[in-house]
Amino acid sequence: xxxxxxxxxxxxxxxxxxxxxxxxxxxxxxxxxxxxxxxxxxxxxxxxxxxxxxxxxxxxxxxxxxxxxxxxxxxxxxxxxxxxxxxxxxxxx
Amino acid sequence: xxxxxxxxxxxxxxxxxxxxxxxxxxxxxxxxxxxxxxxxxxxxxxxxxxxxxxxxxxxxxxxxxxxxxxxxxxxxxxxxxxxxxxxxxxxxxxxxxxxxxxxxxxxxxxxxxxxxxxxxxxxxxxxxxxxxxxxxxxxxxxxxxxxxxxxxxxxxxxxxxxxxxxxxxxxxxxxxxxxxxxxxxxxxxxxxxxxxxxxxxxxxxxxxxxxxxxxxxxxxxxxxxxxxxxxxxxxxxxxxxxxxxxxxxxxxxxxxxxxxxxxxxxxxxxxxxxxxxxxxxxxxxxxxxxxxxxxxxxxxxxxxxxxxxxxxxxxxxxxxxxxxxxxxxxxxxxxxxxxxxxxxxxxxxxxxxxxxxxxxxxxxxxxxxxxxxxxxxxxxxxxxxxxxxxxxxxxxxxxxxxxxxxxxxxxxxxxxxxxxxxxxxxxxxxxxxxxxxxxxxxxxxxxxxxxxxxxxxxxxxxxxxxxxxx
Numbered sequence: 137x138x139x140x141x142x143x144x145x146x147x148x149x150x151x152x153x154x155x156x157x158x159x160x161x162x163x164x165x166x167x168x169x170x171x172x173x174x175x176x177x178x179x180x181x182x183x184x185x186x187x188x189x190x191x192x193x194x195x196x197x198x199x200x201x202x203x204x205x206x207x208x209x210x211x212x213x214x215x216x217x218x219x220x221x222x223x224x225x226x227x228x229x
Numbered sequence: 230x231x232x233x234x235x236x237x238x239x240x241x242x243x244x245x246x247x248x249x250x251x252x253x254x255x256x257x258x259x260x261x262x263x264x265x266x267x268x269x270x271x272x273x274x275x276x277x278x279x280x281x282x283x284x285x286x287x288x289x290x291x292x293x294x295x296x297x298x299x300x301x302x303x304x305x306x307x308x309x310x311x312x313x314x315x316x317x318x319x320x321x322x323x324x325x326x327x328x329x330x331x332x333x334x335x336x337x338x339x340x341x342x343x344x345x346x347x348x349x350x351x352x353x354x355x356x357x358x359x360x361x362x363x364x365x366x367x368x369x370x371x372x373x374x375x376x377x378x379x380x381x382x383x384x385x386x387x388x389x390x391x392x393x394x395x396x397x398x399x400x401x402x403x404x405x406x407x408x409x410x411x412x413x414x415x416x417x418x419x420x421x422x423x424x425x426x427x428x429x430x431x432x433x434x435x436x437x438x439x440x441x442x443x444x445x446x447x448x449x450x451x452x453x454x455x456x457x458x459x460x461x462x463x464x465x466x467x468x469x470x471x472x473x474x475x476x477x478x479x480x481x482x483x484x485x486x487x488x489x490x491x492x493x494x495x496x497x498x499x500x501x502x503x504x505x506x507x508x509x510x511x512x513x514x515x516x517x518x519x520x521x522x523x524x525x526x527x528x529x530x531x532x533x534x535x536x537x538x539x540x541x542x543x544x545x546x547x548x549x550x551x552x553x554x555x556x557x558x559x560x561x562x563x564x565x566x567x568x569x570x571x572x573x574x575x576x577x578x579x580x581x582x583x584x585x586x587x588x589x590x591x592x593x594x595x596x597x598x599x600x601x602x603x604x605x606x607x608x609x610x611x612x613x614x615x616x617x618x619x620x621x622x623x624x625x626x627x628x629x630x631x632x633x634x635x636x637x638x639x640x641x642x643x644x645x646x647x648x649x650x651x652x653x654x655x656x657x658x659x660x661x662x663x664x665x666x667x668x669x670x671x672x673x674x675x676x677x678x679x680x681x682x683x684x685x686x687x688x689x690x691x692x693x694x695x696x697x698x699x
Contacts, residue, residue, distance in 0.1 A: 137240075137470045139357055146463060149476040152251055153483030160257040162580060162605050163594075165488060165587030166316055167267075168257050169455050172481040173323045175250045175270055176462045178474050179330050181281045182345075185469065186337035187296070188287040189344030195337040200292055202333035204300035205326045212304025213323055214271050216316075219308060220591055221267060224260035227599040 167220045174213025180206035235284060240472065242280040247476030249273030254480060260600050277473045313595040314552045317451060317584040318383035321376050324454045328372030328435075331461035332428065335366035338468055339424050345469060356416040358468050363412035365464035366424070367431040372457040374435030379450050382439075383584055391443040404434045438504065445626070448492045449503045451585045456485025488586050495580035495606075497632075497642035525661070528680025530692030533620075533655050538697065540617035540653075542573040544609065546646055547589050548582045550623020550657070554686035557596040560622060563690050564598070566697045575612070576603045577646055579627035610647055619651035621673075622686050625658070629671045654679040657686050 160168050183206055186199025249269045256266015287293065311319050339362060342348040347358040354362070381387035394400065411427045442450050463478020493500050537543050545564065551557055564574040576598060582589045593603055613619060621628055631638040632645040648654055654673060660683055661674070673679055682689050 142467055142470060142475060145472055146467070146475050146479055149247070149479030150483055152476075153254075153480040154487065156251060156254045156480070157484045157487045160254065161259060162491075163578075163587060163590040163600055163603060164257045164260065164263060165491075166320075166585060166591045167263065168254070168484060168587070169320050169451070169488070169585065170316075170323075171253055171257070171267060171270055172455060172459065172484045173320060173327065175253060175274065175477050176327050176458045176481040177330065178246070178250070178274060178277050178477045179327065179334055179462045179465055180274075181277055181471055181474055182334035182338070182465050182469055183330060184278065184281045184293065185285060185344060186334060186341065187289060187293050188282070188285045189341060190288050191344060192337075192341035195341035195344065196289065198333045198337040198340070200289075200296045202330040202337070203293055203296040205330045205333070207297045207300030208304035208307075209300075209323050209326050209330075210274055210304065211301035212308040212319075214267060214274070215305050215308035216311065216319065217267050217270075218264065220313070220316075220594070221260070221263045223591070223594040223597070224263070224600050225594070225597065226260075227601055 163224070164221075167217050170213055170217040170220065174210055174217060177206040177209040177213065180210065239280060239284050242276055243471055243473040244476075246273040246277040246280070246473040249276065250473070250477050250480060254484065273473070313591055314555060315384075316591060317447065317588060318380050320585060321380040321383055321451055321454065324451075324458050325373050325376035325380060327458040328369045328374075328376060328454075328461060331369030331458075331465055332366050332373060334465055335362050335369060335468070336424075336428070338362055338465075339366075339421075347468060354419055359415050359419060360412060361464050361467040363415050363424070363427055365461055365468060366428050367408050367412065368457055368461040368464060370428055370431035371435035371438070372454055372461055374432045375439045375450075375457070376435075376454050378436055378439040379447065379454060383447060383451075392440045394437070394441070397437065397441060401434060401437055404430055404437070408434065442503065445496075445581070446498075446503050447584045448581050448586055448588075449489050449496075449498075449500070452485050452488035452492055453504075454485070456482050456489060459483075459485055492581055492586060495644060497640070497644070523675045525675050526680050528655060528682050530682070530689060531696045532680055533682060533689075534693050534696035534699075536653050536655070537567055537572060537618050537620070537693075538570055540572055542575070542612075542616045543567060543618045543620055544613060544616050544648075544651070545574065545576045546619060546621045546624050546628060546648060547576065547578070547593070548622070548624025548627060549584060549588075550625075550659075551686055552583060552588065552592055552623070554623065556622060556686040556690050557592045557598075559687055559690040559694065561593070561596040561598050563694050563697065564602075566694060570697075574602065575609060577606070577609045578603060579606055579624070579644075579646065582624060582627055606644060606646065613647045614650040616651045617653060619646075619648040619654045620657075621648060621654065622657045622690070625671055628673055631670075631672060649673055649676060652678060655682055656680070657682045657684065657689050659683065659685065 183202035253270030256262045459481025466474025628648045632643040
């Protein structure tokens with residue numbers, strides 16, 4: 137992909153993000169932060185590439201540490217979001 | 230390693246992953262759809278991880294799985310055990326991990342550019358990739374050190390009071406300019422010292438930016454760091470030409486930016502003034518010494534119980550003090566007793582109540598308060614005039630009428646609850662001495678219809694429940 141295609145995706149995604157986030161109800165702003173935290177750990181993709189590759193042992197170890205850190209976030213972020221969301225209940229009566 | 234474009238299905242898989250992340254946020258538009266949204270998020274992450282693993286020659290699968298297992302285990306256990314009141318510091322801690330991961334990935338890409346397919350024919354890293362990496366590592370490092378400070382302040386391991394360095398604006402702007410200048414220079418000279426200097430300076434500025442920011446501004450800081458963690462991921466997505474990372478980065482970046490904007494607006498402060506820091510300190514200097522001695526009334530738990538039983542409608546205004554006292558559960562019990570006796574009970578939440586956006590909502594949800602009894606500022610504010618009792622628990626600045634009337638007040642212009650229009654006001658506060666985080670006196674204390682309930686919030690609610698059940 138050339139730079140311009142990537143930039144186009146990025147700019148479009150910013151607009152999507154803008155509208156999607158404004159539609160989030162303020163009551164769920166804390167879960168929003170927790171889940172955005174979890175999904176920003178998609179940076180694990182870069183960490184996996186670094187740790188999968190041969191060539192530089194240092195880069196591999198940096199990658200592995202990054203994999204571990206991102207995993208804390210992925211599992212922790214989604215789990216804590218799920219835990220919070222399960223608490224939001226409507227009136228029973 | 231592959232320099233050619235990846236096969237179409239791979240690009241498609243990352244695109245689907247990105248779309249799933251959009252759906253994850255979209256689900257949060259209502260509590261009813263939010264859990265499904267979260268599952269979309271998990272699915273998106275799984276797709277991204279599996280796609281990466283199957284399309285690369287993985288020389289070290291056991292190590293990778295080990296790293297995922299260790300990290301995932303720590304994350305999962307933490308998420309299960311954490312108390313809801315500690316959510317702000319947990320989120321700050323998670324932000325710091327994203328920042329650090331971005332730093333490590335950028336560093337790995339610099340050390341082994343071939344693995345990432347970012348080196349040109351001459352073996353040098355492409356200049357465009359160098360800018361992306363430089364930005365990625367800088368934003369990642371700022372996110373890391375800034376979040377560590379935010380975590381320490383939120384967890385009470387470091388004083389929440391603003392710490393002012395002399396000449397801090399000059400130092401900050403100078404450091405920032407140096408980082409940008411070095412990133413520019415990095416495109417013509419890819420010497421390691423430039424890369425590592427950028428990293429070091431970025432760590433320092435993240436630290437410097439957050440230490441002067443005080444407790445009440447924390448919601449803005451946490452949102453801002455959330456935004457940065459997104460931009461860091463996006464920058465690395467540019468380096469890796471990865472759609473999932475770019476979409477996610479843009480989503481998270483805008484999300485944090487919008488939350489910061491909402492928080493700033495709810496305090497009537499500009500983003501720049503928050504980042505420049507020192508809210509608490511300046512306010513204490515102006516509002517501190519001239520402490521007035523005005524008459525005020527002290528109420529008891531029995532007074533509160535009696536008045537609320539007689540009332541038709543009660544609006545509860547919770548604030549950070551409720552979180553500190555862990556009073557949300559007993560508060561809900563109190564509301565339950567009142568509701569059984571035919572009183573209408575509603576909760577009013579200010580956007581900046583607590584230490585992060587939506588903090589109060591989560592605590593009330595934890596205490597099993599139905600979310601349709603909880604209202605936002607603009608939806609409920611007109612109701613105070615027809616309300617018998619406003620019950621303020623652990624909030625202060627968000628009910629201060631000075632924000633509407635006193636142009637010299639540091640909180641002037643901040644939208645506040647019109648609790649002064651309610652027939653009776655009960656104000657739970659630990660003592661008359663302390664003022665809110667903005668350090669401003671509050672006219673509500675001295676109104677005729679106000680009774681101060683001076684006690685720990687939890688203890689006071691317990692006593693009111695006892696009195697109600699007599």
